[in-house]
Amino acid sequence: xxxxxxxxxxxxxxxxxxxxxxxxxxxxxxxxxxxxxxxxxxxxxxxxxxxxxxxxxxxxxxxxxxxxxxxxxxxxxxxxxxxxxxxxxxxxxxxxxxxxxxxxxxxxxxxxxxxxxxxxxxxxxxxxxxxxxxxxxxxxxxxxxxxxxxxxxxxxxxxxxxxxxxxxxxxxxxxxxxxxxxxxxxxxxxxxxxxxxxxxxxxxxxxxxxxxxxxxxxxxxxxxxxxxxxxxxxxxxxxxxxxxxxxxxxxxxxxxxxxxxxxxxxxxxxxxxxxxxxxxxxxxxxxxxxxxxxxxxxxxxxxxxxxxxxxxxxx
Amino acid sequence: xxxxxxxxxxxxxxxxxxxxxxxxxxxxxxxxxxxxxxxxxxxxxxxxxxxxxxxxxxxxxxxxxxxxxxxxxxxxxxxxxxxxxxxxxxxxxxxxxxxxxxxxxxxxxxxxxxxxxxxxxxxxxxxxxxxxxxxxxxxxxxxxxxxxxxxxxxxxxxxxxxxxxxxxxxxxxxxxxxxxxxxxxxxxxxxxxxxxxxxxxxxxxxxxxxxxxxxxxxxxxxxxxxxxxxxxxxxxxxxxxxxxxxxxxxxxxxxxxxxxxxxxxxxxxxxxxxxxxxxxxxxxxxxxxxxxxxxxxxxxxxxxxxxxxxxxxxxxxxxxxxxxxxxxxxxxxxxxxxxxxxxxxxxxxxxxxxxxxxxxxxxxxxxxxxxxxxxxxxxxxxxxxxxxxxxxxxxxxxxxxxxxxxxxxxxxxxxxxxxxxxxxxxxxxxxxxxxxxxxxxxxxxxxxxxxxxxxxxxxxxxxxxxxxxxxxxxxxxxxxxxxxxxxxxxxxxxxxxxxxxxxxxxxxxxxxxxxxxxxxxxxxxxxxxxxxxxxxxxxxxxxxxxxxxxxxxxxxxxxxxxxxxxxxxxxxxxxxxxxxxxxxxxxxxxxxxxxxxxxxxxxxxxxxxxxxxxxxxxxxxxxxxxxxxxxxxxx
Numbered sequence: 001x002x003x004x005x006x007x008x009x010x011x012x013x014x015x016x017x018x019x020x021x022x023x024x025x026x027x028x029x030x031x032x033x034x035x036x037x038x039x040x041x042x043x044x045x046x047x048x049x050x051x052x053x054x055x056x057x058x059x060x061x062x063x064x065x066x067x068x069x070x071x072x073x074x075x076x077x078x079x080x081x082x083x084x085x086x087x088x089x090x091x092x093x094x095x096x097x098x099x100x101x102x103x104x105x106x107x108x109x110x111x112x113x114x115x116x117x118x119x120x121x122x123x124x125x126x127x128x129x130x131x132x133x134x135x136x137x138x139x140x141x142x143x144x145x146x147x148x149x150x151x152x153x154x155x156x157x158x159x160x161x162x163x164x165x166x167x168x169x170x171x172x173x174x175x176x177x178x179x180x181x182x183x184x185x186x187x188x189x190x191x192x193x194x195x196x197x198x199x200x201x202x203x204x205x206x207x208x209x210x211x212x213x214x215x216x217x218x219x220x221x222x223x224x225x226x227x228x229x230x231x232x233x234x235x236x237x238x239x240x241x242x243x244x245x246x247x248x249x250x251x252x253x254x255x256x257x258x259x260x261x262x263x264x265x266x267x268x269x270x271x272x273x274x275x276x277x278x279x280x281x282x283x284x285x286x287x288x289x290x291x292x293x294x295x296x297x298x299x300x301x302x303x304x305x306x307x308x309x310x311x312x313x314x315x
Numbered sequence: 316x317x318x319x320x321x322x323x324x325x326x327x328x329x330x331x332x333x334x335x336x337x338x339x340x341x342x343x344x345x346x347x348x349x350x351x352x353x354x355x356x357x358x359x360x361x362x363x364x365x366x367x368x369x370x371x372x373x374x375x376x377x378x379x380x381x382x383x384x385x386x387x388x389x390x391x392x393x394x395x396x397x398x399x400x401x402x403x404x405x406x407x408x409x410x411x412x413x414x415x416x417x418x419x420x421x422x423x424x425x426x427x428x429x430x431x432x433x434x435x436x437x438x439x440x441x442x443x444x445x446x447x448x449x450x451x452x453x454x455x456x457x458x459x460x461x462x463x464x465x466x467x468x469x470x471x472x473x474x475x476x477x478x479x480x481x482x483x484x485x486x487x488x489x490x491x492x493x494x495x496x497x498x499x500x501x502x503x504x505x506x507x508x509x510x511x512x513x514x515x516x517x518x519x520x521x522x523x524x525x526x527x528x529x530x531x532x533x534x535x536x537x538x539x540x541x542x543x544x545x546x547x548x549x550x551x552x553x554x555x556x557x558x559x560x561x562x563x564x565x566x567x568x569x570x571x572x573x574x575x576x577x578x579x580x581x582x583x584x585x586x587x588x589x590x591x592x593x594x595x596x597x598x599x600x601x602x603x604x605x606x607x608x609x610x611x612x613x614x615x616x617x618x619x620x621x622x623x624x625x626x627x628x629x630x631x632x633x634x635x636x637x638x639x640x641x642x643x644x645x646x647x648x649x650x651x652x653x654x655x656x657x658x659x660x661x662x663x664x665x666x667x668x669x670x671x672x673x674x675x676x677x678x679x680x681x682x683x684x685x686x687x688x689x690x691x692x693x694x695x696x697x698x699x700x701x702x703x704x705x706x707x708x709x710x711x712x713x714x715x716x717x718x719x720x721x722x723x724x725x726x727x728x729x730x731x732x733x734x735x736x737x738x739x740x741x742x743x744x745x746x747x748x749x750x751x752x753x754x755x756x757x758x759x760x761x762x763x764x765x766x767x768x769x770x771x772x773x774x775x776x777x778x779x780x781x782x783x784x785x786x787x788x789x790x791x792x793x794x795x796x797x798x799x800x801x802x803x804x805x806x807x808x809x810x811x812x813x814x815x816x817x818x819x820x821x822x823x824x825x826x827x828x829x830x831x832x833x834x835x836x837x838x839x840x841x842x843x844x845x846x847x848x849x850x851x852x853x854x855x856x857x858x859x860x861x862x863x864x865x866x867x868x869x870x871x872x873x874x875x876x877x878x879x880x881x882x883x884x885x886x887x888x889x890x891x892x893x894x895x896x897x898x899x900x901x902x903x904x905x906x907x908x909x910x911x912x913x914x915x916x917x918x919x920x921x922x923x924x925x926x927x928x929x930x931x932x933x934x935x936x937x938x939x940x941x942x943x944x945x946x947x948x949x950x
Contacts, residue, residue, distance in 0.1 A: 027620040
């Protein structure tokens with residue numbers, strides 16, 4: 001997956017591999033990413049290590065070629081990510097010579113917040129949402145890229161490409177700027193920030209097809225492999241380390257599973273699968289009758305769950 | 316509900332065949348209609364029948380249908396698309412939502428926009444990036460005022476293809492007669508809008524007839540289903556055939572050896588060797604390379620994000636527009652446009668806004684509003700301002716020349732937005748009709764005596780001393796003393812105040828917000844002439860709005876505008892009430908009186924703040940003169 005052969009480097013061959021549809025999405029995203037670099041004082045790219053972040057990073061590297069990425073990456077580490085994700089993150093940063101900032105809410109760690117005994121809501125609020133706000137404040141970023149897509153979830157379907165946040169990172173869905181043509185309004189006052197979503201118009205299928213065509217590396221957890229899992233509340237959870245205690249009667253079993261989306265390991269359910277290639281993942285995705293975020297335990301916390309989290313500052 | 320065999324099977328993209336003709340393309344369309352027309356239901360139906368609804372979403376839908384649904388025991392497909400909580404609860408669509416589905420032939424991005432008049436701006440937002448519009452009509456109701464409004468906005472935003480979806484056909488017994496009657500009425504009215512194509516389809520979103528599945532209840536209809544129409548609609552705008560337009564977005568300078576101009580081709584095709592010009596400066600050069608991360612290209616087409624290198628070292632920055640040397644855009648500093656106002660606060664002719672066109676930001680103001688357009692009847696109505704969601708035909712002036720095309724010729728170089736300069740809210744969207752004055756044609760009379768020459772003769776620098784503050788705050792009193800002192804020192808001065816301009820130059824203006832803005836604009840222009848003549852101009856005006864004071868500041872050179880804020884508290888001004896105006900305003904005899912029923916926006920960074928003190932106006936005047944010495948305006 002790492003070495004791109006001479007044939008692959010031939011631009012005509014590579015361009016031919018992308019459909020008109022994917023080429024259009026690629027160009028649109030590159031345009032959005034360049035816009036931020038041109039207009040903001042201190043942008044940052046949120047890097048969550050998942051497939052969408054992978055595509056976003058790949059597009060950013062293309063956008064500034066032959067120059068380097070003119071902004072750093074930021075990973076909000078809740079300390080509960082899969083170990084494989086962290087390894088992958090560091091490898092990608094080293095390979096491309098990227099400036100990677102890693103931020104953990106130290107106060108949350110000191111308070112002992114964790115996804116198991118604190119509950120998913122509090123953990124997400126403190127270790128992700130609060131941590132993100134702290135990190136943005138600490139480095140004084142005025143624009144932050146996120147890999148969210150409009151097809152993911154209902155409240156995201158109305159999200160702007162340039163999403164305005166008033167001081168304190170407040171998202172008011174009623175008070176967003178109209179976005180006409182590609183004439184994004186990039187002007188803000190001190191204290192205000194913008195979240196930018198270059199993948200707004202991509203679907204999950206587009207992300208996988210582009211990942212395949214462009215041979216973008218992804219965390220191996222997306223591919224099926226025998227992994228130790230426990231069954232809890234009808235979901236398969238991979239016990240990535242000893243911090244997750246077993247409940248009475250629970251037993252670790254090895255099953256062939258993969259992850260459709262990646263988050264904190266106790267909050268991210270696996271699905272049984274034999275898909276070991278992107279082609280098989282795509283085929284499986286189209287066969288499957290559940291949506292991408294169904295394995296994300298935090299979305300089911302309450303009605304209109306994502307909208308509420310977003311108002312609080314979640315990406 | 317729907318036989319799964321009707322649904323689409325996935326066909327993976329096959330790169331090996333390289334079959335360009337059959338490759339998957341993208342169509343962006345918007346749906347217009349109000350919730351009563353079944354718009355959200357139609358989109359829900361498209362998603363459902365193209366298998367985009369997953370089991371967990373279906374479970375949520377069943378739950379929600381019982382809670383908020385309007386379809387009894389059946390699934391309410393509209394709930395799939397009404398995303399935000401308030402909308403689900405109120406049963407209306409108030410924002411633009413983007414939906415995605417695909418068939419083997421095409422990927423679709425649907426902008427789902429609200430239909431009510433108070434959401435015209437949301438609909439325009441959806442239309443700005445759409446290639447086609449699906450306009451819903453309730454078969455029971457036929458062509459309504461809102462149908463006309465939706466069609467007009469689509470045409471205004473440059474949509475060329477319309478699909479007329481005559482919905483709820485099941486509720487008129489699948490009547491072909493009713494369908495044909497509605498179509499005839501619509502075509503009669505839409506002829507003036509000059510759409511390139513109009514296809515009319517009878518359908519039932521609720522039951523799925525003629526959406527994805529061909530209806531068995533309408534043997535009289537032989538046209539395509541909605542999905543067939545959308546899959547085969549040719550929306551090519553011929554962008555490749557239009558003249559090259561390349562707005563420079565970002566200058567890529569990773570090292571001393573590489574200087575590239577990154578951007579997205581807005582129209583036309585660019586190839587290495589092509590002669591291009593920087594539109595505003597007129598500098599010519601040639602394209603050297605088309606650089607991408609995948610290697611250099613032999614050509615780039617409209618929509619491609621690339622980086623160009625040029626054969627000459629030409630001064631180019633973000634905001635410049637590169638064009639083919641033989642087909643240049645207009646370069647003007649005044650143009651006519653259709654403007655859709657998007658702020659609660661009304662548009663004021665004369666006020667300065669930030670205009671964004673392409674990748675360029677430039678200060679601009681609306682110089683005149685010719686008329687507004689009633690979106691329901693298309694009638695022209697005389698108006699002084701535009702309110703939220705109103706559309707007007709305006710002239711605009713920019714502070715420096717910009718390159719542009721008419722919107723009808725090129726959406727990318729003919730569209731702009733206006734941004735409020737203080738809140739930075741997006742204030743308006745505009746579509747350029749034509750340029751009014753070629754900036755290149757303005758040959759200013761070459762002057763033998765200039766400002767610098769006059770300054771040497773006068774022995775002092777020119778300036779505008781702008782006194783702002785509430786009525787009764789002491790502006791004129793202090794200004795009079797300052798002028799007396801300046802005159803005694805031999806400085807050339809002139810005083811402009813409400814009394815000497817309101818009686819002559821501005822006698823046609825009243826005290827509405829729009830007139831106040833125009834009042835200050837004219838005063839600013841006159842003051843500028845005096846500055847050019849070398850004088851120190853003392854302007855004493857309440858001038859309640861920051862935007863107008865900034866407008867005057869920008870008319871003259873940096874350092875020539877001295878803003879003096881007479882910061883006397885309202886209570887003190889009322890106590891003084893030198894002309895008895897507060898008493899009359901409080902008695903309701905004067906309307907729009909600043910501080911009473913009209914706002915005053917204090918300066919954020921004035922050069923000088925004068926507060927009332929025991930030493931009286933003489934002390935204020937002393938501070939002003941000291942500030943002028945410190946700035947070397949006088950010695």
